[in-house]
Amino acid sequence: MANLGCPLKGGAGKRTGSPINIGGLLANLPLFQQLRESEIVNLAAAAREIGLSKGQILFQRGTLLDGFYVVVQGQVKLAFSSPQGHEKVVAIIEPGQSFGEAMMFLEKPCPVFAQALADTHLLYIAKRGIFAAIDHDSAFARRMLAGLSIRLRSLIHDVEDYSLHSSTQRVIGFLLHLAGTPDSGSATLELPTSKHVIASRLNLTPETLSRILHDLSESELIAVKGRHITVLDMARLRQFDDLLPPSHPLCDKSG
Amino acid sequence: MANLGCPLKGGAGKRTGSPINIGGLLANLPLFQQLRESEIVNLAAAAREIGLSKGQILFQRGTLLDGFYVVVQGQVKLAFSSPQGHEKVVAIIEPGQSFGEAMMFLEKPCPVFAQALADTHLLYIAKRGIFAAIDHDSAFARRMLAGLSIRLRSLIHDVEDYSLHSSTQRVIGFLLHLAGTPDSGSATLELPTSKHVIASRLNLTPETLSRILHDLSESELIAVKGRHITVLDMARLRQFDDLLPPSHPLCDKSG
DNA sequence: CGCCCGCTTGATCGTCATCAAGGGCGGTGG
DNA sequence: CCACCGCCCTTGATGACGATCAAGCGGGCG
Numbered sequence: 001m002a003n004l005g006c007p008l009k010g011g012a013g014k015r016t017g018s019p020i021n022i023g024g025l026l027a028n029l030p031l032f033q034q035l036r037e038s039e040i041v042n043l044a045a046a047a048r049e050i051g052l053s054k055g056q057i058l059f060q061r062g063t064l065l066d067g068f069y070v071v072v073q074g075q076v077k078l079a080f081s082s083p084q085g086h087e088k089v090v091a092i093i094e095p096g097q098s099f100g101e102a103m104m105f106l107e108k109p110c111p112v113f114a115q116a117l118a119d120t121h122l123l124y125i126a127k128r129g130i131f132a133a134i135d136h137d138s139a140f141a142r143r144m145l146a147g148l149s150i151r152l153r154s155l156i157h158d159v160e161d162y163s164l165h166s167s168t169q170r171v172i173g174f175l176l177h178l179a180g181t182p183d184s185g186s187a188t189l190e191l192p193t194s195k196h197v198i199a200s201r202l203n204l205t206p207e208t209l210s211r212i213l214h215d216l217s218e219s220e221l222i223a224v225k226g227r228h229i230t231v232l233d234m235a236r237l238r239q240f241d242d243l244l245p246p247s248h249p250l251c252d253k254s255g
Numbered sequence: 256m257a258n259l260g261c262p263l264k265g266g267a268g269k270r271t272g273s274p275i276n277i278g279g280l281l282a283n284l285p286l287f288q289q290l291r292e293s294e295i296v297n298l299a300a301a302a303r304e305i306g307l308s309k310g311q312i313l314f315q316r317g318t319l320l321d322g323f324y325v326v327v328q329g330q331v332k333l334a335f336s337s338p339q340g341h342e343k344v345v346a347i348i349e350p351g352q353s354f355g356e357a358m359m360f361l362e363k364p365c366p367v368f369a370q371a372l373a374d375t376h377l378l379y380i381a382k383r384g385i386f387a388a389i390d391h392d393s394a395f396a397r398r399m400l401a402g403l404s405i406r407l408r409s410l411i412h413d414v415e416d417y418s419l420h421s422s423t424q425r426v427i428g429f430l431l432h433l434a435g436t437p438d439s440g441s442a443t444l445e446l447p448t449s450k451h452v453i454a455s456r457l458n459l460t461p462e463t464l465s466r467i468l469h470d471l472s473e474s475e476l477i478a479v480k481g482r483h484i485t486v487l488d489m490a491r492l493r494q495f496d497d498l499l500p501p502s503h504p505l506c507d508k509s510g
Numbered sequence: 511c512g513c514c515c516g517c518t519t520g521a522t523c524g525t526c527a528t529c530a531a532g533g534g535c536g537g538t539g540g
Numbered sequence: 541c542c543a544c545c546g547c548c549c550t551t552g553a554t555g556a557c558g559a560t561c562a563a564g565c566g567g568g569c570g
Contacts, residue, residue, distance in 0.1 A: 080415050080419065082419045083497075086419070088414075088415070088418040088419055090411065090414060101404075102403070102404035102407040102408060103404070103408070105397070105400045105401045105404040106401060106404040106405065106408060108408065111408060111411050111412065111415065112411065131397070134393050134396055134397065134400075135393045138389050138390045138393065138396065141389055141393065141396035141399075141400070142360070142386070142389065144400060145360045145389075145396070145399060145400060145403065146360045146361060148357070148400065148403040148404065148407060149356075149357035149358070149360040149361040149403065150361065151407055152357040152403060152406055152407055152410065153357060153358070153361060153363065153366060155407065155410040155411065155414065156345065156366050156367065156410065157366065158414055159343075159345060159410065159413055159414060159417070160335050160343070160366065162414070162417050162418070162458075163343040163417070163458050164335065164337045164341070164343055203417075203418050242338075
């Protein structure tokens with residue numbers, strides 16, 4: 001994976017300024033890290049740059065995707081909205097992450113819409129580029145399969161969360177996730193976006209999230225200061241989680 | 256896809272009796288329908304037959320899967336269970352459908368357990384067979400990707416359902432799904448398994464499901480007789496669904 | 511300075527789970 | 541053929557969790 005510093009100034013970027021090095025960006029993404037240079041070049045030829053300003057919609061629900069997206073900078077949310085104008089955030093996509101692959105392969109209308117949560121810089125990679133890479137390199141196909149599998153697993157995790165855990169448990173799980181590795185002691189973290197988006201991601205109203213954070217503070221499990229949260233004792237928070245009553249004790253019995 | 260009637264009496268079946276034609280079964284599955292005969296033979300070599308009696312556990316949560324499963328006959332449920340012994344059914348797998356691919360590719364512990372809902376007959380296909388097929392045939396890789404994408408879409412649909420729809424709406428959606436194509440008029444259907452499993456699949460308690468079916472009956476939208484349900488008027492049921500209040504109107508606003 | 515927006519706090523209400531009995535149907539045995 | 545039992549499902553009464561409605565607070569920015 002030698003120097004891709006060459007001025008691969010790819011497709012039709014909408015934006016002024018930096019003729020960004022698409023090949024270089026691609027080569028750094030987890031999915032593409034093991035591709036040969038020539039393959040990166042091909043991929044770059046199928047890619048283009050997209051700039052989005054905060055609040056801008058990338059695509060609506062129902063769109064047919066002929067490629068997928070990688071976030072380079074900024075943040076994108078995927079969500080669906082009910083006819084009544086309410087909405088539910090499914091995922092918050094951070095730099096280095098991608099989305100839309102599944103709907104690209106399926107060639108079915110996308111069930112969610114995508115909106116920039118901040119000024120954002122994306123790569124769009126057309127289907128043909130990916131199909132070519134799959135044809136050339138079966139290891140790439142496997143990595144793509146593994147990538148989709150990861151998504152699937154995380155959606156299953158969400159379903160488990162919504163089904164089996166109370167709102168407080170979901171919030172704690174989210175905090176522990178953001179706090180990452182530290183297994184004990186304290187950890188400081190910053191919420192990746194506004195609280196009402198987080199709330200929706202966790203299937204809560206902003207009011208409920210606020211109350212839960214308040215309660216956790218009162219119990220001296222965390223300290224909240226705006227978007228900055230300190231988990232005072234990772235171990236204690238985890239065990240508090242376990243002690244909580246389950247939310248939806250569905251019926252038991254075997255089939 | 257000529258005669259695979261040859262006695263491909265595959266791997267170590269646990270069961271007595273019929274040396275079932277694994278190649279023939281594989282060739283009929285959606286995923287494998289376009290493979291060449293020689294490829295089917297290779298796949299069959301990586302496959303074996305598994306018999307399960309009603310209630311038997313196929314694998315527990317946390318298992319590492321080194322292959323995936325195809326239901327030939329019977330029914331399998333995938334579910335997770337909380338420490339308190341409650342459980343939530345994620346999927347009900349019918350003949351011709353497969354499961355476990357994602358966890359096979361990921362090589363991570365499976366987040367759900369699998370249990371037979373009836374006496375069941377499965378094929379197990381080892382990872383090496385699939386990897387070989389991917390290496391030989393990039394079209395197969397694409398089909399595998401499309402297969403995972405379908406799963407992903409249906410999980411997203413579930414998340415939408417749980418987040419945005421009331422319990423009555425979920426039940427109606429389920430009934431409309433089972434009823435299938437008829438866009439208007441009436442349709443009769445049979446629940447694929449016991450009501451308490453259905454309830455769990457829909458994230459309800461059996462009591463709630465019972466009450467909802469009762470109410471829909473009283474409104475003369477459906478008629479229930481044991482596992483047999485008649486949708487009296489597809490169009491009316493659909494529109495009733497639309498008129499219902501949304502369940503969890505989460506907050507709005509854009510980011 | 512004052513407005514707007516994101517967040518918090520309080521009061522109330524609805525949906526759905528829980529707990530507790532009561533039917534109905536099929537199977538088994540007398 | 542009928543009696544008994546178990547299992548699944550239903551029905552009723554109650555309660556809790558979290559949504560809704562409605563103010564109030566604070567901080568950033570024009």
